[in-house]
Amino acid sequence: MRDASEPGALPTPGGPRVRLLDADSAPLLVRDHFAGGDPGPIVASLAQVPELVGPTLPFLGAVLGPSWIPLREKEIVILRTSAVMGCRYCTDTHTVVALDSGLGRDEVRALRGDLPVAGAFSDAYERALISWCDAVAFGIESDIRPARAALDADDARVVELTLLVATTVMLNRYATALGLPVSVDARARLAEEAL
Amino acid sequence: MTALATALADESLGGRVWFYTNYHCNLTCSYCLTESGPKVARRELDRATVLDLAREAKDLGFSQIGITGGEPFLVTDLPELLAELAGVLPVLVLTNGTLFQRALLDRIAPLGDADVSLQISLDHPDPVANDVMRGPENFRKVVEAVPALLALGIAVRIATTLEDGDADDLPRLCILHRSLGVGDEDHVVRPILRRGRAETGDMGVRARYLDLPPELTITADGAFWSPFAPTVRGGSLDTDLLLSRTVRPLQRPVDAMITVLSGRPEGADSTLNIR
Numbered sequence: 001m002r003d004a005s006e007p008g009a010l011p012t013p014g015g016p017r018v019r020l021l022d023a024d025s026a027p028l029l030v031r032d033h034f035a036g037g038d039p040g041p042i043v044a045s046l047a048q049v050p051e052l053v054g055p056t057l058p059f060l061g062a063v064l065g066p067s068w069i070p071l072r073e074k075e076i077v078i079l080r081t082s083a084v085m086g087c088r089y090c091t092d093t094h095t096v097v098a099l100d101s102g103l104g105r106d107e108v109r110a111l112r113g114d115l116p117v118a119g120a121f122s123d124a125y126e127r128a129l130i131s132w133c134d135a136v137a138f139g140i141e142s143d144i145r146p147a148r149a150a151l152d153a154d155d156a157r158v159v160e161l162t163l164l165v166a167t168t169v170m171l172n173r174y175a176t177a178l179g180l181p182v183s184v185d186a187r188a189r190l191a192e193e194a195l
Numbered sequence: 196m197t198a199l200a201t202a203l204a205d206e207s208l209g210g211r212v213w214f215y216t217n218y219h220c221n222l223t224c225s226y227c228l229t230e231s232g233p234k235v236a237r238r239e240l241d242r243a244t245v246l247d248l249a250r251e252a253k254d255l256g257f258s259q260i261g262i263t264g265g266e267p268f269l270v271t272d273l274p275e276l277l278a279e280l281a282g283v284l285p286v287l288v289l290t291n292g293t294l295f296q297r298a299l300l301d302r303i304a305p306l307g308d309a310d311v312s313l314q315i316s317l318d319h320p321d322p323v324a325n326d327v328m329r330g331p332e333n334f335r336k337v338v339e340a341v342p343a344l345l346a347l348g349i350a351v352r353i354a355t356t357l358e359d360g361d362a363d364d365l366p367r368l369c370i371l372h373r374s375l376g377v378g379d380e381d382h383v384v385r386p387i388l389r390r391g392r393a394e395t396g397d398m399g400v401r402a403r404y405l406d407l408p409p410e411l412t413i414t415a416d417g418a419f420w421s422p423f424a425p426t427v428r429g430g431s432l433d434t435d436l437l438l439s440r441t442v443r444p445l446q447r448p449v450d451a452m453i454t455v456l457s458g459r460p461e462g463a464d465s466t467l468n469i470r
Contacts, residue, residue, distance in 0.1 A: 021434060025434050025435050027434050027435065028420060028437070028451075028455045029439070029455060050437060050438070051439040051440065051447065051451060
């Protein structure tokens with residue numbers, strides 16, 4: 001049985017901690033997800049429990065995908081959260097997505113923790129948003145309260161952004177625990193950007 | 196009418212629910228789908244789970260229970276489980292037929308009055324050729340067991356799994372099973388399926404899921420498309436025909452089965468006589 005991570009993926013040290021399914025080993029209910037090629041390690045691992053794929057992917061798509069909140073803002077949240085949670089897979093993968101979403105190289109470096117946020121982000125709202133992400137990701141009440149006070153956003157926005165942070169944290173834990181591999185394409189792009 | 200009732204009525208889904216009671220076996224057959232053997236993990240389904248699911252199956256409209264493995268009669272309390280299952284639905288047990296010594300025959304004697312049938316594997320009319328595939332003394336034990344089981348009033352079927360070229364010996368095998376008291380109507384002939392140890396050994400015919408008649412199959416690892424689906428190769432479970440990891444309530448894998456069935460091409464049916 002082949003491992004979906006074999007072709008073109010850089011394994012984490014020790015490799016993925018579960019077998020990543022491929023088109024040949026994909027269960028009947030989830031075969032469509034493999035029809036267009038490698039669906040990525042989240043789907044390839046989730047496919048081990050096919051009944052989870054159906055409910056999980058639409059949820060992730062609704063929370064992480066396009067919505068009424070601008071993509072730039074969402075990628076700030078996802079990348080920042082992933083970086084502070086120390087998730088290698090999500091940080092590297094979403095560094096590429098963030099760049100493709102229009103964030104600048106220094107902005108991305110700041111979100112990854114390689115540069116001070118204040119120097120890279122001139123917009124006060126975005127700085128407050130990053131502080132909000134940090135506070136929510138770490139989950140410390142005494143940090144969350146002032147971060148919320150500093151974030152100029154209505155309740156609906158706060159709800160969606162909070163769910164976005166929380167969902168990202170969930171995926172960070174999932175990807176880190178299972179040792180999901182970053183794709184070769186993403187690694188190449190990071191090297192190209194010297195990130 | 197529910198989708199399940201419709202599928203059972205038009206036979207697009209088999210009426211028998213299969214249970215892999217265990218994966219270990221006293222034999223190490225060269226074409227075994229599940230790489231079973233004496234040293235593999237048992238992965239047993241416990242008795243209460245099998246009974247509960249059998250009752251659920253009956254309530255949902257299924258009409259028969261199938262028991263397979265591994266060698267089911269290695270499960271300590273299998274005779275008692277079979278007696279209880281037969282009170283729910285008719286039961287067919289797939290067995291290699293090599294464990295029916297006097298003590299076990301005494302324990303299963305009450306099954307002569309129950310709706311329990313045994314399907315015993317016998318592949319070749321010649322002991323040597325048969326035992327090459329299935330293990331030493333297999334032939335002798337089977338030809339001794341079949342009359343003994345029939346004498347207890349337990350229905351017996353013979354299942355023959357053929358590799359290319361073996362078909363020429365089939366008439367002699369039929370003479371043999373008739374001499375043992377098993378009629379032609381209770382003789383099942385099927386090809387070796389290229390999965391599990393057969394695939395490793397470059398044997399058998401390759402089958403897509405459309406070639407395998409859908410029959411809900413429950414194992415310790417989840418629910419599968421057919422009893423030919425939860426195969427093992429290189430020690431790893433094949434997941435290509437997995438329906439769901441969740442098996443309780445039975446409605447969950449049933450729903451998964453119905454979903455897959457609904458996406459099946461019109462007119463799809465078994466083409467390889469895999470039964």
